[in-house]
Amino acid sequence: MTAYRPDALVAEDIDAYLAGHAAKTMLRFITCGSVDDGKSTLIGRLLYDSRAIFEDQLAALEADSARVGTQGTNIDFALLVDGLTAEREQGITIDVAYRFFATERRKFIVADTPGHEQYTRNMVTGASTADCAVILIDARKGVLTQTRRHSYLANLVGIREIVLAVNKMDLVGYDQSVFDSIVEEYRAFAASIGIDRFTAIPLSGLTGANVTERADAMPWYAGPTLLQHLEVVPVDTDRAATRPFRLPVQWVNRPDLDFRGFAGMIAAGSVSVGERVRIVPSGRTTQVARIIGADGERTRAVAGEAVTVTLADEVDCSRGDVIAAADSPPAIADQFVATIVWLADQPMVQGRGYWLKLGTQMVNATVQPPRYVIDVNTQAELSATTLELNDIGVAEVYCDRQIVFEPYADGVDLGGFILIDRATNATVAAGMIDQALRRSGDVHWQSIDVTREAHASQKGQSPRVLWFTGLSGSGKSTIANLVERKLHALGRHSFLLDGDNIRHGLNRDLDFSEAGRIENVRRVGEVARLMADAGLIVLTAFISPFRAERDMVRGMLPVGEFVEIFVDTPLAVAEARDVKGLYAKARAGQIADFTGISSPYEAPARPDIRIDTTRETPETAAERIVEHVIGIWSPDL
């Protein structure tokens, strides 16, 4: 290996330096091990021996090149930090240090994750974009629990290149038999968790033996040094290039009527002009007419490249769709079994709707209680009712519509997803699709001839869901009743779903726990949607204490159809009214989880209508609501 000498070249010919630098492939790798294994020393040696470009040097370089009017450092710099900013924007607090260095053959980003309790979250975050994992073993200690944990996690997130770095060989007299027995023990374990291939290298971070320089002390080892190996291991895009073509559409580029291009990053395979492609999920096939890359018109493009393609026919294709090889398209489904790593401090809430983001697709999804969680140290399958921080579990995921996917093992881009809290926008989990549930493919949406528009127009009205929310005794039922009477008198077709009544029938199996209330509101939302599909004006009077579920119901309906009405009555006033005597019982400890007292109420931040019942009578509140509803639907007045 020839050490890379950026300083000299930068001084002589910055353009040549930047051009050479930009053309090199990038390897992202992760180091797993603890300080005791000599990890810091090893990384330090790699950086030192390869005359690494440190972050601050790159920043200085960028500033210098801007000053002399040269372009081109930006791309590398983005690559250096993009992993970080993406995670920060998603609200995950992680503890992963990224370091950048380069040799003449390759650029490297090494993610260094500390080995403390937050290990799973840190490692999954650091490893999710890595091509390769370097697993450190102390030659004196051999394969330990943490070696197994690191290997399991690396394999879980889809890292196919594993390097077993048997460190501190100097402390065992560079003895081949020590190395061989560690490799044999590791091979048996690796096979048991599905790792069929790894590269073992005996080395010493301290002396530098087999890190960047060959070691005279270990003549029995004929393989590459660690750096030599890292310079040639295949990166994920090499592997992706051999799979069937996939282009998840990021946006549709339509500058004028003559041009309609579909832009995105090719996730797998390659594509040539004239090739037949299939748009998924619609299933329409057509041919690729043109391919435009960063450097202009192309005849072919491969995985990892950002392109815009145009198609021979005017087919429907929008953001979230996937343009794929016509004869081997990805699957579509709305229910999956997935392996989920929980990243948030708040545990998973059964039945709660989370945003599921898979590539360019975003849908609402709920997670069932896990079938089991995995002990990362022993790989044992344990029973659990929910997923908590750092848990890894296998669970069913239900989406509210079909998505285009591939099992994670076949492709990270269409198989990996994140779950996002709808209220805070924080990433709460990372998931990997194992397979679709069979019933998902068996249940088809029945296409119905009498559409919701036909139902509504027959009734001469636009459907609405008037969603009343507020504390017990706030006045939801009283006002909703009055509104319905007025609508009825005006000849509107309506139906009132009331908390007390539904809880005696449809939802009699549900309690007032968080999960019980979430499921209560979800079912009511589904029923309200069906009734709105039937053309009705639906009124619902449920406490519906959580923002996430109210927002979820809003998202289930066409824009503008959901009207959130906050019956804003202070707790003290509702409690003073105590229509049903429940507050007195709750205060006396006879009712558990009572809203406002021992269970939370999340007030709407921006309701469509707010009613202050301390200032407004039920009558005037109802008139205002009717005016709001009739006002926005003027055609048939």
Ligand SMILES: Nc1ncnc2c1ncn2[C@@H]1O[C@H](COP(=O)(O)OS(=O)(=O)O)[C@@H](OP(=O)(O)O)[C@H]1O
């Ligand atoms: N623990 C506890 N907390 C809150 N409310 C309780 C509880 N136990 C019984 N009740 C009675 O149930 C009614 C609320 O049911 P909801 O279906 O509207 O509640 S929720 O939306 O699922 O939170 C509510 O009716 P309203 O007073 O009309 O709101 C109460 O009468």
Ligand SMILES: Nc1ncnc2c1ncn2[C@@H]1O[C@H](COP(=O)(O)OP(=O)(O)O)[C@@H](O)[C@H]1O
């Ligand atoms: N401005 C008001 N709006 C609604 N209800 C009011 C108002 N002022 C007093 N009330 C009384 O408050 C009580 C509200 O009870 P209810 O409608 O059953 O509440 P909820 O359905 O929210 O539990 C009723 O007895 C009602 O007469």
